[in-house]
Amino acid sequence: MTSFMRAGLSRRAALRGGLGFAAGMASMTLTGCGSTEPNPAAAPKVKPVPDGDITWFTWDGYVAPEVVAGFEKKYGVKVTQTFFDSDDAMLQKLATGLPYDLVTNNSAYLARSIAGGLVRPFDYADLKNIDQLVPFFKNAPYDKGAERYSVPYGLSSTGYLVRKDKAETTRSWSDLWNSTAAKGHITVLPQMEETIGMSLLRNGKDLNSADEAEVTAAVDELIALKPALLNVSSDTENDVAGGNAWIAHTWPGTAYRIIKASKTPEVFDFVQPKEGVPFGGDLLTIGAKAKAPGTAMLFIDWVLEAENAARNVTATGYPNGTLSGDAQYAELVKDYPFLDMGTETYEQARWKDSPTGARLQMYTQQWNRFKA
Incomplete structure (x- = not known):
């Protein structure tokens, strides 16, 4: 199974939504893990004032370079990006107390980051561009x-890309199991909660189920799917471009880049299955040990500005929950309406959460059964 499991290398290659392989996460301990209440020892709220250069812990290639350059020029500071390759690596590094100023966090991880005292609060009223946010995100569920x-x-649902000239679709998660034409040419993601969640939704269960019998049944069906799989990978762009993947469990941004790069875009469809789709996203947060939290907050405000938000969407291929950014995303995918995500999607979405405690141990054990 070692060669069967492959992971992508950058956020631009794949907007990850959760725990990656979850290796070691079951034993990882964070202060207050499982609680969503702030750590009482957390630092006070940050104010947006320049207080030094910043280090941004993020995914590689996950910002428009001109957005960073413009910020550095305006405020006379330097933004140094340092990269992680999975969300669990991000959380583990944060937990060691490294002094990252700005952190690309994940909606499924935020509760644990808050409970562990790993991020600092700030006041939306201090962000001059806060009204650029789509109203939903002023009181987001996470x-x-x-x-x-x-x-x-960066925000994303999860569905699957299909080569219509190679396989039929009934717009159901069951297509991955039932397509005889695509057998051996199907890929699923290596993110634990994405792939288990897909199987749970197919069975009509809660995306974030804590019921061991339901999760066991979902993983049993994933194990039954393995003979039909090409691999378990988020390197979808290479798998599809090489002609090897005909049904690929993936995200709309990845699907968009594949379709745009193809000489035959008409053969593709991106399906958001009728049983429901997982939804989640990346967030900008301020590290608890930040040396320049004020500059980090200024950068957050900077990327909310209308022009910068639109530039980032063009660079990443994902909507970002801002009015101008989401309008830019709609423009990017106007020729591919099956990739569009209107603002109503945020309200209707099934938001992923991150297993903690006994539930995390149970999910990890079940995921290891699938990987074996």
Whole structure:
């Protein structure tokens, strides 16, 4: 199974939505893990004032270069990007107390980041561009306590890309199991909660189920799917471009880049299955050990500005929960309406959460059964 499991290398290659392989996460301990209440020892709210250069812990290639350059020029500071390759690596590094100023966090991880005292609160009223946010995100389901810790940065549902000239679709998750034409040419993602969640939704269960019998049944069906798989990978662009993947479990941004790069875009469809789709996203947060939290907050405000938000969408291929950014995304995918995500999607979405405690251990054990 080692060669069967492959992971992508950058956020631009794949907007990850959760735990990656979850290796070691079951034993990882964070202060207050499982609680969504702020750590009482957390630092006070940040104010947006220049207080030094910043280090941004993020995915490689996940910002428009001109957005960073413009910020550096305006405020006379330097933005140094340092990269992680999975969300669990991000959380583990944060937990060691490294002094990252700005952190690309994940909506499924925010509660644990807050409970562990890993991020700092700030006041939306101090962001001059806060009205650029789509109203939903001013009280998002993952960040709606008395304090605010994040703004959205890159958002995505999860579905599957299909080669219509190679396989038929009934717009159901069951197509991955039932397509005889695509057998051996199907890929699923290596993110634990994405792939288990897909199987749970197919069975009519809660995306974030804590019922061990339901999760066991979902993983049993994933194991039954393995003979039909090409691989378990988020390197979807290479798998599809090479002609090897005909049904690929993936995200709309990845599908968009594949279709745009193809000489035969008409053969593709991106399906958001009728049983429901997982939804989540990346967030900008301020590290608890930040040396220049004020500059980090200024950068958050900078990327919310209308022109910068639109530039980032063009660079990343994902909507970002801002009015101008989401309008730019709609423009990008206007020729591919099956990729569009209107603002109503945010309200209707099944938002992923991150297993903790006994539930995390149970998910990890079940995921290891699938990987074996």
